[in-house]
Amino acid sequence: RVINAPIFHVNADYPEEVVYVCKVAAEWRATFGKDVVVDLVCYRRNGHNENDNPYVTQPIMYKAIEKQKPVMEKYAAELISSGVVTTDDYKNEIEKYDQICKKAYDDSKGILVNKNSEWLDSPWGDFFVNKDQMKVAPTGISEDIVQKLGVQASTYPKDLEIHSSLKRVLKTRMKMVEDRTVDWALGETIAYMSLLIDGYPVRLSGQDVERGTFSHRHHVIHDQLVDKKTYCPLNNLDGLFEGKKPAPYTVCNSSLSEYAVLGFEVGFSQVDPNCLVLWEAQFGDFANTAQPIIDQFISCGQDKWVRQLGLVLLLPHGYEGMGPEHSSARLERFLQMSNDDPSQELKFGDDFVMQQLHDINWFVCNISTPANFFHAIRRQILLPFRRPLINMSPKAILRLPEARSSFDEMIGDTEFQRIIPETGIATEKPQGVQKLVFCTGKVYYEIAKTRKVAEKEHEVAVVRVEQISPFPYDLVRDEIAKYPNASISWVQEEHKNMGAFQYVEPRLRHLLMNMGRNDKVKYEGRFPAASPAAGNKQLHEQELDAFMSNICNPDFY
Structure with a gap:
């Protein structure tokens, strides 16, 4: 029973x-x-x-x-x-x-x-044949494709009676398309659609993924008058582009049994390397009940089981005062299981980037813009090999006005940015920059706001590390060299014994030593704690204010 x-x-x-x-x-x-x-x-x-x-x-x-x-x-x-x-x-x-x-x-x-x-039950036939393991196909697409897919994602059949709130959502999306911008949900949708029209099937499962846990995705639209009458814009791409037969898109809500569901998706992702398989946790914290699957099959798939897999884990992450069960996807665990050496010999040759991707057991990211997520998703399929992608998906960024991307960041020869460098006032006189802040994820937007209010945009430069593992040594080196008089800080919203600090700090220190510098990497964030987050909203705000106030304080340069 x-x-x-x-x-x-x-x-x-x-x-x-x-x-x-x-x-x-x-x-x-x-x-x-x-x-x-x-x-x-x-x-x-x-x-x-x-x-x-x-x-x-x-x-x-x-x-x-x-x-x-x-x-x-x-x-x-x-x-x-x-x-x-x-x-x-x-x-x-x-x-x-x-x-x-x-x-x-x-x-x-x-x-x-x-x-x-x-030894393999699905050795993928000729997938690896005639592929240069050191080259990846371009992830940018044409503006015409972005435009058409954006419109498709924003419309629905006239005979469908949809909810009034969803009408507003789709109207807003259409306005973004007209303005040549995307928010997170639209960028994600266009990424999937772009793969579908090129013949790559996409499968997304998880808890409430059809509409999105935070009511942002809406890949299955429900008629408000006719029971079980639905419409999926991603499965209605026929005829949109002449000569292209779209692949099927599967999106399905799953039960709250992360261990079982993720185990199934691991198996599914190993059957066909040309199918993009994604699993999204309702909150990243819930991945802890699937830890045996992550430990036994995903992190060590190639080394232990001689199996590559391109499975994507979307783990909503971010400290927003929602308590210890709805804040942390345990970024530190995934980084700890990355197989790169923090003291590796640094040789920045032409193949450095691809060699890193090829040698790592998985990619761990904390992406902060829709366009960069778009490229990361497309890169999963266009790489000549398969590795899992772990992304600390956002919650606040889903609707944050500052977290939007232009079509220009998705078209032509654009690509995934392993870091997003400082582009503001600080770059005009880099010699005068007193502090160089490295961070990852949505805390960037809080730092940027704090810096602007304190009128320190000329003194403090901020660099976002979008791909944490494998660590982007070459790009981080260039940023450090750009600001020779700046102290180096790592800022995170997680507690000191959590988050990326303990992974990033030895790598930054090794890089600095490689550059002939003996700087100490300063930590700015919450104090160590046993619980992932405070259970009290007021305490959460106090913690945030405490370390944010230090970022632009000259005493902490």
């Missing part, structure tokens, strides 16, 4: 009954498309390994098990007594099987090289 599935109990001592039950279960599954459970009632003759002595802890049970004849002997005796086989037939079959095993064992001694494709 818990999972609404029948359970068949069967005694494993009777092989024919086991076969019968399994056939019935398979027919049930095939006929009704529903789950079914086979409860195999059996025992383990030995302990959890052949050397384990189970009598130490389960003496009575294992005395009873020891008296049991093995299933094969019991079944053989039954077949012999009923005349189905003879004793010689039985012995011959045993001997035949033993010879098969012995031959396989002997043959294995002559195998000197293991071919990965022989």
Whole structure:
């Protein structure tokens, strides 16, 4: 009753009954498309390994098990007594099987090289053939495509009666398209659409992903008068571009069972390298219940399982006074599991960027603009190999007026920005900049606001690290060199023992030493804590004010 599935109990001592039950279960599954459970009632003759002595802890049970004849002997005796086989037939079959095993064992001694494709159930055919592993196709697209897809994402059929609030949302989107800008939801939608029209299927699952947890996405539009009448703009791209047959888009709300759902999406992403698979947590904090999948299969997919996967994890993250269960996607955990060396030898050759992407086990990002997210999503498919992408998705940035991007940042030869450098007043006289702040994610907008109010835009330069792992040493080096008189700070909204600081600090220090400098990287953010965030809104604001007030304070330069 818990999972609404029948359970068949069967005694494993009777092989024919086991076969019968399994056939019935398979027919049930095939006929009704529903789950079914086979409860195999059996025992383990030995302990959890052949050397384990189970009598130490389960003496009575294992005395009873020891008296049991093995299933094969019991079944053989039954077949012999009923005349189905003879004793010689039985012995011959045993001997035949033993010879098969012995031959396989002997043959294995002559195998000197293991071919990965022989161990994989979906080796992806010719995916890696004729691809330069050090080159990625351009992620920018033409303005005509952006325009048409933007309009498609902002319209709906005339015979659909939609909610009044959604009418306002779509009207606002259309206005953005006219103004050649995108917010986060529109940038994301255009990214998916651009892949669909090029023939790449896209699949998005998670909790409330159809409309978006924060009512921002609206990829499934519901008729307000007709039950179950819906419209998906991403699955209505036929005829939009001549000669292009769009791939299917799947968006599906999932249950609050992150472990099970993420495990399914891992498997799905391994079937076809040309299908973009994304899983979005309702809040990034909820990824903690899927930690075994992340640890066992995603972070180490290639090293441990000889399997590449391009799965994208969208984890809403950001300290906005929503408490310890709705603030932190535990950025620090993902960075800790990145396999790059903080003291690696720094050689900035032509292939440095692609070599980093190729060698890392996954990409960990905290993206702050819609255009950059657009490029990151397209890069996932256009790379000549596959790596998971972990993105600390925004909440506040979804509707923040400052967090919008121009079409100019998505078209032509534009690409994903691993960092977003300072572009304001501070760049006019870099020699006069007293403080260089590195940060990541939405805290940038709070820093920018604080700096403007304090009228310190000429003294404090701010650089956003959009891709934290692999760390963009080359670009960060250029920014440090640009402001020779500036102190170096890392600002984050997470507590000191969380967030990116403990990952970034040794890499910044190593880079500074490589540049012949001995600067200390200053930390500015919340104090260490056991809980991911304060449970009190007032305390949250006090913490924010405390470290924001230091950013433009000359005493902290």
